[in-house]
Amino acid sequence: MKKDVVVIGAGAAGMMCAMEAGKRGRSVLLVDHASKLAEKIRISGGGRCNFTNRHTVPENFLSQNPHFCRSALARFTPRHFIELVEKHRIRYHEKKLGQLFCDEASQQIIDMLRSECEAAGVIFQMPCEVSRIDRDSGNTGFVLETSCSKVMADALVIATGGLSIPQIGASPFGYRIAEQFGINVTALRPALVPLTFAPEQLSAFSGLTGIALDTIVSCNGAHFRENLLITHRGLSGPAILQISSYWRPGDPIHINLLPELDADDWLRDRRHSGVLLSNLLAQHLPRRFAEAWLGAMMGGLPETPVNQYGNKSLRQLAPQLHAWQVIPSGTAGYKKAEVTLGGIDTAELSSKTMESKKVPGLYFVGEVVDVTGQLGGFNFQWAWSSGYAAGQSV
Ligand code: FAD
Incomplete structure (x- = not known):
């Protein structure tokens, strides 16, 4: 199978990236090893998904480079995500301090992203394990061996999130791929944790x-x-x-x-x-x-x-x-942490596109990157903004 883009990780950032790339006419395959879609969105915000924060500013994020998140946050803002939520007639409310939650259930956000992906022609493959990734013979694209098929792609997006809540599918996959391609990963630790x-x-x-x-x-x-x-x-x-x-x-x-x-x-x-x-x-x-x-x-x-x-x-x-x-x-460790602090070193990535500076065509989006939000809807906003940035570039 040959695709323009393969996105690994069908969570918040992966789905946002896949649907944006699909809208631009790219053929996109979205692969996830879990059998249930976007479990972290489902359990987020006590089941109501605090999907963004109206007052998001770069100061709400921790990173070795606190300026890295600026460009992506400015290009896809909370207002853009709210427009999407309103287009799908999902009712929401502000709890406090700009935190927006679904009135009913987080599942509505998952359904919204899935239907946007489907409308953009994104193909889902899950559950599906990726066992091997190599550069293709021309050293421009990628070849993936998966439990479902062998796939060739011009661009590869890693959206596999952090280490928190391994019980629902978190894995160190993204950090391992970085290591394979000689990309630095900053120190990792559980955050937003008791x-x-x-x-x-x-x-x-x-x-x-x-x-x-x-x-x-x-x-x-x-x-x-x-x-x-x-x-x-x-x-x-x-x-x-x-x-x-x-x-x-x-x-x-x-x-x-x-x-x-x-x-x-x-x-x-x-x-x-x-x-x-x-x-x-x-x-x-x-x-x-x-x-x-x-x-x-x-x-x-x-x-x-x-x-x-x-x-x-x-x-x-x-x-x-x-x-x-x-x-x-x-x-209380990764079992109870909401997020992982640290990740793909931002010095390795373009802040405009999330593409690796060393490995053209390889992108990292969402929590796997060394950008961590405070509590209050900021982590999803980073997932949407970084996913969007890569989706415009792949
Ligand atoms: P994820 O959403 O974690 O998606 C990663 C995807 O990659 C998953 O589907 C996973 O199955 C897949 N994957 C992992 N490893 C592999 C592999 N080896 N092969 C294939 N696929 C793989 N943030 C907020 O802003 N608001 C909230 O209300 C909120 N509540 C939260 C509540 C809890 C209990 C937790 C744990 C987190 C919460 N967060 C919240 C944080 C937020 O969920 C994450 O920051 C966000 O989901 C990160 O998005 P992501 O797409 O980068 O990763």
């Missing part, structure tokens, strides 16, 4: 699973105002997922438990109060958390009314309320 703690660090909070707090979480210069969730293994929730992408082993994380207050002023104004300190904190924090947190800070000493603490002790408490320090022992 953080774990040594048992003694959070033992005071062990009975508090499910409690959520409004916090500002900071690490290595990044800050996020989001909910933090106590879990049986440590800390999670959007605040922790966001900051996990900036955390490195050994780094402390600082948690502002009272983002709305100046704790120093607030405590000073109440220094003559006869209520227990935990009762005071419970005005702004869940009561059981306030008691446990105070117990941990006071080293288990019995609680006394606020007016017995003395100004110095109260003043020492304020910075701890605004910058409670915790040191994670690790992350």
Whole structure:
């Protein structure tokens, strides 16, 4: 079989790329080893797919080259994807901070992409394993051996995503192909992932699973105002997922438990109060958390009314309320991570087309590239934008 373009990976970026190439009259084969189409879209956004973010800017992405994503994001913007969603009459809503979700189900986004691909003449081949890729004899195209057929292609697009959630088909395929062609891959690690703690660090909070707090979480210069969730293994929730992408082993994380207050002023104004300190904190924090947190800070000493603490002790408490320090022992790993940080070194690719500088005709799109979005619809926007960029070039 001979095709103009073979795309490996029928996920978000792969389908976007395939349909755009198809619309330009290219013959396109889309290959995936999974039997179900785009499982990651299906499970995304709690089943409702946070498909983009209205306020997407390059600053929402992590990469060794923070400017790399600019060109693709400018050429295919959230507005373009919203137009596609509206064309297919998929109803959606903004949850918060520009995050757009389907009203009904993520499956609608999968069906939309599939029907756009089919209308553009894209042929799907799945489940299908790619066992070997070589340059053709003229060294301009590619020859692929797959479990379905032998295929020749002028252009090859790798859209096989990252390592997160191996249970639904994630594989290191894209990184291996990069290695085969001498293309550098930056260090990989799980991101947007719950953080774990040594048992003694959070033992005071062990009975508090499910409690959520409004916090500002900071690490290595990044800050996020989001909910933090106590879990049986440590800390999670959007605040922790966001900051996990900036955390490195050994780094402390600082948690502002009272983002709305100046704790120093607030405590000073109440220094003559006869209520227990935990009762005071419970005005702004869940009561059981306030008691446990105070117990941990006071080293288990019995609680006394606020007016017995003395100004110095109260003043020492304020910075701890605004910058409670915790040191994670690790992350929950790729099984729980939403994305993989790192990937195909952006120095190896054209930022306009996603084509390899070393291997003409070879493209990398989506999460396999060293461009990782923050939480909030940015990762899909990168998949659409990078897929579109390659789709215009192949
Ligand atoms: P993928 O969508 O992962 O697609 C890769 C495809 O390649 C898959 O179909 C896979 O089967 C195929 N493949 C892999 N290996 C091979 C191989 N060896 N041979 C053939 N095919 C192969 N992002 C958001 O922006 N909003 C959200 O709401 C959101 N929610 C998420 C929720 C969860 C639980 C997870 C895990 C992620 C979420 N993400 C979200 C991140 C988002 O899903 C990914 O960033 C995005 O899917 C990446 O798109 P991609 O096309 O690069 O890769």
